Amino acid sequence: MAKEKKEKKVKAAASGNDSDMEVDAPRKTLEISPIASPLAQDKLTKKLLKTVKKAAKAKHVKRGVKEVVKGLRKGEKGLVLIAGDISPIDVVTHVPVLCEDNNVPYVFLPSKEDLGTAGSTKRPTSCVMVVLGGKKKDMDAAKDYKDLYDECFSKVKELDEAIIY
Numbered sequence: 001m002a003k004e005k006k007e008k009k010v011k012a013a014a015s016g017n018d019s020d021m022e023v024d025a026p027r028k029t030l031e032i033s034p035i036a037s038p039l040a041q042d043k044l045t046k047k048l049l050k051t052v053k054k055a056a057k058a059k060h061v062k063r064g065v066k067e068v069v070k071g072l073r074k075g076e077k078g079l080v081l082i083a084g085d086i087s088p089i090d091v092v093t094h095v096p097v098l099c100e101d102n103n104v105p106y107v108f109l110p111s112k113e114d115l116g117t118a119g120s121t122k123r124p125t126s127c128v129m130v131v132l133g134g135k136k137k138d139m140d141a142a143k144d145y146k147d148l149y150d151e152c153f154s155k156v157k158e159l160d161e162a163i164i165y
Contacts, residue, residue, distance in 0.1 A: 035093065036084030036108035038159040044152070045109055048081055051152050052118040052128055054145035060134040063119050065092060068129045072098045078131040079153055080104055083112035086126050095127055104129075105156040 032039065040048060055061045062071050068080060072095075080099050086092050099106040109115055116125035132149055133142050142149075 031087070032084040032108075032110055033086065033089045035089060036082075038156075038163050039084055039108045039110070040156075040159070044107075044155055045114075047148065048079075048107070048109065048152050048156075049114055049118040051079075051145055051148045052081065052115070052130060053120070054148065055130045055132075055142075056118070056120040058134065058138075058141035058144065060131050060138075060142060061119055062129040062131065063121060063125050065095065065126055068095060068127050069098060071129050071131065072102050072104060075102065076129070076131055077102075077104060078129050079149070079156060080106035080127060080129045081115060082106060082108050082127040083115050083125065084108040084110055085112055092126050105153065105160045107156045107159055 052061060062068050062078075071078070072080075080095065082092055082095055096106055098104075112124035112126055115128055116123050119125050119128050130149065132146065133139050139146075
């Protein structure tokens with residue numbers, strides 16, 4: 001009997017009929033927090049992740065809440081990207097307030113896994129800060145991603161200004 005069910009699943013998969021077929025792997029749905037505003041759209045998200053990837057290669061990235069908060073308190077300027085699917089969200093709720101106090105633009109991205117991968121870590125990352133030039137303001141290493149950074153910076157700035165609090 002179990003063999004018959006398996007054969008039916010295989011036949012249904014081959015014919016493209018999904019109604020009889022059971023789905024073994026659950027589909028991944030992102031639970032984005034209601035406070036995740038402004039949330040980057042798909043096109044902007046791809047550009048931001050590409051920027052983070054290039055900045056991480058040049059070592060101009062701060063990863064995680066602790067490093068980002070430390071950089072903001074020291075007065076470093078850059079672009080802050082926060083994952084919108086963090087649970088519990090209380091972990092990152094103070095970061096947007098710090099960004100607003102220091103006039104640093106920030107944006108929420110849908111996935112912490114994508115943010116961690118772009119930041120060249122194996123673990124999901126809750127927030128990332130891209131600092132153009134890094135600690136030593138090494139602009140030679142930043143020339144690879146400077147144009148992309150400037151474009152993303154201006155778009156995120158527009159998103160921040162469009163939000164009415």
